Amino acid sequence: MTRAKTSPAAKTGRRDLRIIGGVWRSRKIQFLDLPGLRPTPDRVRETVFNWLQLALAGQHVLDVFAGSGAMGFEALSRGAASLTLLERDLQQAACLREQAAKLEAASCQILCVDSLRWLQDAQAPAGGYGLIFLDPPFHFGLVNAILQRIAQKGWLTQTRWVYVETELALSDLNLPTALQLHRQTKAGLVNAFLFRCDALQIQDVIELEHDTL
Known part of the structure; x- marks a missing residue:
């Protein structure tokens, strides 16, 4: 759910979407109907959450480029424990707060920040x-910058899943070694990838073996 940077004068109204x-x-x-806003297509959203249906309960979720908020609110609806939405546009962030209040989503935090700096x-x-949802503006x-940033921060040692929505092919992604492709789909020019984090799964195995000794 991303969009190019726009001026306040470009904000022209609102659009609706349904939680699936x-x-x-x-x-x-x-959500605000900003030029360049690209909500994840319903078919892709349904596919992604079918992939994740057994993996969401109790998870903390981060949406790095929130936009419409559809992916994050969908995750909360389906059992995620908490949601952090990053959105740099002040009015879009305010709109996201309205939607969280309307849904009574107490475990949702909306931050009006630049994602890379945050x-x-x-x-x-x-x-x-x-x-982690990663759906930045195209082109x-x-x-790739965000993937490397979260790897450098050490977050992938604690992350289970990373969802990436991009115009790039899989071969064009500069993937950290911890990420392994789990599922992928395509809708028009949009490529959607779900990666699992092997670094965490390896640690889970070590802890499980330790617990059973």
Whole structure:
């Protein structure tokens, strides 16, 4: 759910979309109709959450480029423990706060920040993020920059899943070694990838072996 940077004068109204599943199924949320905004297509969103249906419960979720908020609110609807939305546009962030209030989503935090700068300084919550959504504006080279940033911060040692939505092919992604492709799909020019983090799974195995000794 990303968009190019726009001026305040470009904000021209609101659009609706529906949450597909979970406790808020069929509830509508609104977002500002900004030029360049690209909400994840419903078919892709449904596919992604089918992939994740057994992996969301109790997870902390980070959406690095929130936009409409559809992916994050969908995750909360389906059992995620908490949601952090990063959105640099002041009015879009305010709109996201309205939607969170309407849904009574007490575990949702909306931060009006520049994502790259925030990732440079922020610390992951205790236990890390179970799922990171990464859907930056196309054609700015952001997806590879963010992937490397979260790897350098050490977040992938605590992250279970990373979802990437991009115009790039898989071969064009500069993937950290911890990420392994789990599923992928395509809708028009949009490529969607779900990666699992082997670094965490390896640690889980070590801890499981230790617990059974």
